[in-house]
Amino acid sequence: MVRLFIAVDLSSEVRSKVIAFRDAVSNSGADVKPVEDENLHITLRFLGEVRDDLLTELKHNLSNLSFNSFRMHVKGTGAFPSISSPRVIWVGVEEGEDQLRALHDAVEELVGKYGVSDEREFTPHITVARVRGRASVLGKLINQWRDFDFGWQTVDSVTLKKSTLTPRGPIYEDLLTIRLK
Known part of the structure; x- marks a missing residue:
């Protein structure tokens, strides 16, 4: 079995600004597990554990992805399920969100039968930290960054990651990168 997900990687410019926010969260005094620099991304589809013998078929299906590249504007911060009771701290997408949803749907069509079912509504975001315990200071910090502009980037590929x-913490390995048109 191999644990898989499909993601959009961040440009170095956007990543560096996301890291600044992640570091502010880490240094806030809250009990959080920050996401490592190299692991910051937007998950399009989490597949979970997939049998090794299905990997070739999954890669083949995913390689049939046909989608145009687009620009996205990474802006704003928040928390799931809420700022008052945060479990996941995230950076959001302001423009390009509709294209990310459509890209998610296109990926789902190709690989939806593999791994765990994806029943939650897709919300494009970059997870920067998971809250483990005390989090009372995080609401104020999230609100201070809520309108921060992390920058624009072109989404021109998606990556199957192990x-x-x-x-x-997790170690990610790129298994297949599909270039968008």
């Missing part, structure tokens, strides 16, 4: 869980 996730290996370790005691120090």
Whole structure:
């Protein structure tokens, strides 16, 4: 079994600004597990555990993805399920959100039968930290960054990633990158 997900990677410019916010969250005094620099991305579809013998078929199906590249504007911050009771701290997408939803739907059509079912509504975001405990300081910090402009980037590829869980956090490996038109 191999643990998989499909993602949009961040440009270095956007990533560096997201890291600044993630570091502010990490240094806030709240009990959080920050996402490592190299692991910051937008998950289009989490597949979970997939049998090894299905990997070739899954890659083949995903390679049939036909989608035009587009620009997205990474802006704003928030938390799931809410700012008053945060479990996940995120950076949002202001423009390009509709295209990301359509890209998610196109990916779902090609690989929806693999792995776990995706029943939650797709909300484009970049997870920067998971809250483990005390989080009272986070609401104010999230609100201070809520209108921050993290920048624009072109979405011109999606990547199938393998996730290996370790005691120090997940290690991601790119298995297939599909270029958009």
